[in-house]
Amino acid sequence: MLQIPILENHPLAPLTTWKIGGPAAHLAAPQDLEEVFGLMRLAYDRGWPLFFLGRGSNILIADAGLPGLTLHLAKSLQKIERQGETLRVGAGVALPRLARQAAVLGFSGFEFLAGIPGTVGAAVRLNAGAEGGNLAGVLRRVWVATPQLQMLEFTVQELALGYRSSLLLNFPHWLVVEAEFALQTPAPPPVIEARMRQLLAARKARFPANPRSCGSVFRNPPGGSAAGALIDQAGFKGRRAGEAQVSRKHANFILNQGHATAAQVKALITEIQENIWRTRGVALEREVVFLPDDLGG
Ligand SMILES: Cc1cc2nc3c(=O)[nH]c(=O)nc-3n(C[C@H](O)[C@H](O)[C@H](O)COP(=O)(O)OP(=O)(O)OC[C@H]3O[C@@H](n4cnc5c(N)ncnc54)[C@H](O)[C@@H]3O)c2cc1C
Structure with a gap:
């Protein structure tokens, strides 16, 4: 029971x-x-x-x-356990906590995670990254639970991590339960901490102050301009649908300025996608997940 x-x-x-x-x-x-x-x-x-x-x-x-x-899962599966030159980390661990823990242990390579407000499980799913780093640089393997109650193990090579993508995006019903990271670049903790503070300050300067967002709404399209630049050039900064608004500071952010609804956010997203496709011939792909819509049957 x-x-x-x-x-x-x-x-x-x-x-x-x-x-x-x-x-x-x-x-x-x-x-x-x-x-x-x-x-x-x-x-x-x-x-x-x-x-x-x-x-x-x-x-x-x-x-x-x-x-x-x-x-x-935000408060579940919270283990962080050192095993030799690796860290075994539960899927519910917050990324900034993982970054701090690696710093305390004296290993560099995790600093970019300090400003990403998500969990390890979700981050593995799309190879979260920032400031030029991403999980592919430190991840070794993951364990996944399937709806058939099987446990599967994947090496980082098998996960085929790319820019905000992995094999796991094809299996949205699989739950990442644990990940193993490599502790491979020793560095003095004060140096790592200074680097984290520097990265956090750079993010603060670039990102909107309103915390009610999902970070970047769209992936950067391959090749050309960043999604934020395309949206800015199309004149969307400050555009509203009800209380959902494209940030005036960073056009790839949509902010909840009060009591925005999901319908309002979706209306803005669709308007942006249609405009950028029509005017620039670029299909902007969402990074943010719509639930339940994106899960299908
Ligand atoms: C201000 C801000 C800044 C951000 N900056 C960055 C950035 O610099 N780089 C970056 O990559 N991202 C960034 N993000 C996006 C986000 O933090 C990451 O995508 C993060 O990995 C999402 O984690 P989460 O736990 O919040 O996932 P959720 O939003 O809770 O879930 C996201 C998706 O993952 C699925 N999921 C959740 N847990 C698991 C699991 N254990 N196994 C399988 N699927 C799961 C959910 O069902 C959903 O489909 C930012 C977001 C914000 C709000």
Whole structure:
């Protein structure tokens, strides 16, 4: 018997950085792998669709909310364990915590994670990156739970990490449960910490002050200009749909300026995509995930 509390009709907006979206029909926060599997089995038995939510920093939840069961992982799977020259890290660990831990241990290469407000599991899924670094530089392998309750192990080569992409994007029903990182570049902790402070200051100067966003909405298209530059050149800075607004500081950010709805954010995203396609012939691809829309059947 599962002993985990399952909350019904629970608001999800506060669990996301955009603060947008309706409630979860059922929400649970598994503490360990056994509870993860128990909840996955429950969803399967009841025919509930299953959703994963980390720190909600790359997600737009529909105004109607999510049916089925949502697993909230931001406080689950929190282990960080050194094993020789590697770190085994639970999928729910926050990226800034991982960066700090590597610094304390005296290993460089993780500094770029200090400003990314997500979890390890979601970051692996799309090879999160910043300031010229990405997970491919430090990741060794990951463990994934499938809806059939199998555990799969992938090396970093098998994950085929690319720019904001990995094999895992093809399997949205797979849950990343753990990752192994390489501790390969020793450096004095004060040097690493100074580098992190420098990167954080650079981000602060570039990004909007309003924290209610999902970071970059679109991936940068291959080759030419960055998505933000294309959107800026098309005159979208400051454009609103209700209380959703394209940032005046960084055009690849859409801000919730009050009580924006998912419908308003989607309207802005569609307007931008149509405009950039028509005027520049570039198909801007979303980085942010729409739930439940992007999960299909
Ligand atoms: C201000 C700001 C700045 C940002 N800057 C950057 C940046 O510099 N670089 C960058 O790459 N990203 C950036 N992001 C985006 C975001 O932080 C990353 O994409 C992060 O990896 C998302 O983690 P999360 O836990 O919040 O995921 P969520 O938003 O909760 O989920 C995102 C997707 O991952 C899925 N998911 C969540 N956990 C798991 C899991 N364990 N296994 C499988 N799937 C899972 C969800 O179902 C969803 O589809 C930024 C966001 C914000 C708000």
